Amino acid sequence: MSQTTTEKSGAAVKAAEPKKKAVLSEGKRAERKLGWLLCAPAAFIMLAVTAWPIIYSVYLSLQRYDLKFPDRQEFVGLDNYITVLSSPYWWNAVWVTVVMTVVSVVIELVLGMALALIMHRTLVGRGIVRTSTLIPYGIVTVVAAFSWRYAWTPGTGYLAELMGGDPVLTEKIPALAVVILAEVWKTTPFMALLLMAGLALVPDDLLKAAALDGASGWQRFTKVILPLMKPAILVALLFRTLDAFRIFDNLFVLTGGSQGTSSVSMLTYNNLIKGLNLGIGSTMSVLIFIAVAIIAFIFIKLFGTAAPGSDDGGKR
């Protein structure tokens, strides 16, 4: 009972509707009504809390709206967009976000794959390994961030001692490295889980056959496992890349965006909550939304990522 067959029959029913309208059974109509009824609350909340605010923020982005100057609110068209897009601070934040995203996703992919292999293949203590890897996933990001911050604080922290007692968090590049480290630590296990799901779908017989044919471990990995895992890898990449635009928690606690380490999320937060500038803040919100949409589009259309739910949900 895959989704596609029911969709097809549904479509067939719909196509035949004009002639057979009168014949649409009570059961079918009731089923549709029930379907809508059950989905209504979820659909309503999701749309109400996202669609309306996004439209509203487009509206706000076209205004000069600064809470510090309440009497100066006025419509300014695309001025805010010009301001933001020509601001070096914005592009620095974009650069920081892109660098952090790319570097952390690459590391997470490699480490996550290794971790997935361990979790999948280990002969002993599978439960222990899986439980441990879930801890970084479940722990509150801010808690982990504080743990890292204190570890790197000169005097208080053990890691700071390793680096010769320099305040690592007060300079741009070292601080970014620490943030990337914190991000990688937190999300590699989740990547590993996604990849493990893909790993589990690689048929063992194929691997055994390859081994019999004399393929080495590395060859089995690159020629059999990786290609079969491509869909899972693409899905994992898609979500992790989108997640990276949300780098906020670790940055907030570790550097607060100082020394030019703000990501686009941090910059938006600063302009909105600290600067009380709703016009500029909303402009950034809209720009980030567009960027995310473009990335998703690229992944889905160009790389052919199977968006989960658009096929039969990963069951093969």
Added chain:
Amino acid sequence: MKDVDRSGRSRKPRHRIAAALGAAIVAAPVLVACGSSDGAITINVYKYPQESFQKIVDQCNSKAGGRYDIVYHKLPREADGQREQMVRRLAAEDTSMDVLALDVTWTAELAKAGWIKEFTGSAKSEVEDGTLQTPLDTASYEGKLYGAPDNTNVQLLWYRGDLVPTPPKTWDEMIQMAETLKKDGKPGLIEGQGKQYEGLVVLYNTLVNSAGGKILDENGTKAVVDDGAVKALETLKKFATSDVVDPSFSNAAEDDARLAMEAGKAAFMLNWPYVYAAGAKNADYIKNLKWAPYPSVGSGDSKVTVGGINYAVSSFTEHSDESFDAVMCLRSAESQKYAAINDGVPPTIESVYDDPEMAKPYPMKDAILETLKTASVRPRTPAYQNVSTVISTILSPPASIDPRATADRLRSELQDALDSKGVLP
């Protein structure tokens, strides 16, 4: 059919909802009750952690004789954190804040946004009576009084009396003296605050005003950054690239400078008066620690940036009269004297300085008073937060300043900030 509809859910979530709702229902009265008690008026004061402030609050409560009860709520230690919390609640028109302890730079912002009340009539005259002029200036905006000065602060030049017979009068002199000391193999560094934070803005503001320049115009609507401001940039750059600047100057805040001085590395330090009390335990150090007015830029007096705290009343308070009353007590001469002696914060009421008890903890009080007479304020604009961030970002690190180019950059970015067009870094 109906059954299928209802039974689309399984049991567990329903029990869960019931449990959660139950918890919420139980929790709600607890949350509500955590507010007021039997109808007595509570005045909520929001201030950073100050050691002896609770005692001041207790004293004022006993003076209030039951008319109201002041409750002290602690805000974060850093000014930025305090502002962030207060401003957010004011933007949400929170009625649970009554009295706010504001940094001197926030007056314009909160006044323009309509979030703090004006002091008028007898309240105004009571505040102005006996209060030093510069702190009063920091509490005013567009000719109206919006705050009651509590404490004030100005930096002084601290130097090693055993190494330096007469203190320098200008920056150039100071750098020269330090270089001579260094050449003779003696500690010759000059300590200051050059980190990318408000302290850097304070330093730059002092230099600009001492050089007779301006950052913004009188109304605070136009970024001027005139020749005096350029001269200040030159002085700052000269200092930051000289041999006598501390290597970690661009990462130094007040405590870093103080500790370096106490460790004997430096001959000069520019810092707030609290360093005297902080270093008192070290007898050898203290007996050689002398102070003098801040060096100027070229001829003329130095105009040191004034810091400090003013009390304001939130526009959304439900107990206006009692709040103003509480403010008067919290910043009274008696309260200020107590805070000055115990917490190291100089008072804003002139008569307190003459009190005999002030002599021992404040041997430098004359220098403070003298400096206050010529002190300068930081740019007065509602966009001060942006202005300050822009300045500290552009001037960091001080060693890479290029006076003309930096001035141009300051001018254009500050103007953007004033027009609400700037992106806050």
Added chain:
Amino acid sequence: MAGIGGAETTAKKTRWGILNAVVVIYALFPVLWIVSLSFKSKDTLADGNFIPRSWTFDNYSEIFKTTEFVRALANSIGIALIATAVAVVFGTMAAYAIARLDFPGKSLLVGVSLLIAMFPQVSLVSPLFEIERSLGLFDTWPGLILPYITFALPLAIYTLSAFFREIPWELEKAAKMDGATPGQAFRRVIAPLAAPGVFTTAILVFIFCWNDFLFAISLTSTEKSRTVPVALSFFTGSSQFEDPTGSIAAAAVVITIPIILFVLFFQRRIVAGLTSGAVKG
């Protein structure tokens, strides 16, 4: 699914054992560090040792004396529970419909969920701040619960529809043919099979809500609705001169305990839920 080829020699087991140990250390050492900090006494806080030289419970007793932390804890628990409950209920309803029924707009709903899952949360902060201010929802429980439900729903829907798809519906038909009413058939046969999936989804959603920081810090301003992650970052420490390191560490440990318990007891379920076709973090 054991190692490919070769017998399970002790050497192999040791090798895997070592690898496992590496993984465990990787996962645990930041957690252990913060636990260690929370037990350090005030004067040894800044000594840079991983293991405390002098142990004390002071940090813990201190945070429970303050209303900020206790209220924040109450807020976190309440908001997360309510958001989880609502998200699971609505999500179950929608997932059931998606898995079992046929109606126009089904793929649209699935597409919308996917879009929401990919949505940059920061884009909502500006408009929600303004909208909630004008509606009076700013700094209230519903003010946080609504965005949490919105972002938890895609997670709930995916996880649950994957679980529902695995349930053979013929069982329900068989029960009905045996004379049970539709309601009974559902309650006795289907619900028990769906229960584990619902339970797992609830855990995943709870972890998500418990973890949120961005919305919590932007849409709250007082103790009324501030959750623990935000309260942590605003700890003032008890005096003018002290860094609140010890208190933050203690508070951090307290809010990590529920997660560790969940993970310890429900590891299997969580892994199953995350990997059975639900891809959301």
